């Protein structure tokens with residue numbers, strides 16, 4: 001199974017048996033507060049994990065499970081996923097609350113961006129965050145994303161941000 005390592009974490013693709021663990025943050029209203037649709041039921045988490053697995057098979061990339069290396073504990077998910085137009089690609093990140101505020105989303109995102117071109121041939125990446133999501137907007141800013149435009153995504157109008165990778 002492929003994996004991605006950072007200083008404090010490692011990531012791997014989702015497996016069907018990950019539903020219960022992922023529900024610990026996908027089912028948490030506080031974690032999902034700024035995400036269109038809000039927190040998920042267990043059935044919706046199962047559907048989401050299936051979608052991540054199917055996307056990995058179909059497109060060769062997807063959201064992966066993040067483990068904290070020191071504790072070997074799953075702490076969130078992050079990765080690339082196609083926007084609804086199935087052409088453009090977004091970078092997403094989400095952590096359980098206990099792991100917020102330690103620079104982990106930035107660390108994981110930087111690792112993704114460093115392999116985006118070589119592994120997946122990406123030359124540009126999008127990300128979105130609702131205006132109140134200060135932490136996420138801050139992460140994007142640190143990564144160098146620039147505001148692009150407003151767009152209806154997942155039935156909600158969201159500001160899209162864009163990062164040019166330049167094919168390096």
Ligand SMILES: CC(C)(COP(=O)(O)OP(=O)(O)OC[C@H]1O[C@@H](n2cnc3c(N)ncnc32)[C@H](O)[C@@H]1OP(=O)(O)O)[C@@H](O)C(=O)NCCC(=O)NCCS
Pocket residue numbers: 030031032034035093094095096099100101102103104105106107128129130133134135136138139
């Ligand atoms: C968004 C999220 C992934 C950020 O993870 P994180 O590991 O805490 O992020 P980082 O520590 O790498 O960076 C967060 C930055 O925002 C800042 N920040 C966090 N909350 C803030 C707030 N309320 N106001 C101002 N700045 C804030 C932090 O200080 C940090 O900046 P700094 O490094 O300059 O100090 C995490 O909060 C999360 O999982 N949120 C719920 C899911 C979510 O909304 N995901 C994004 C969907 S768009």
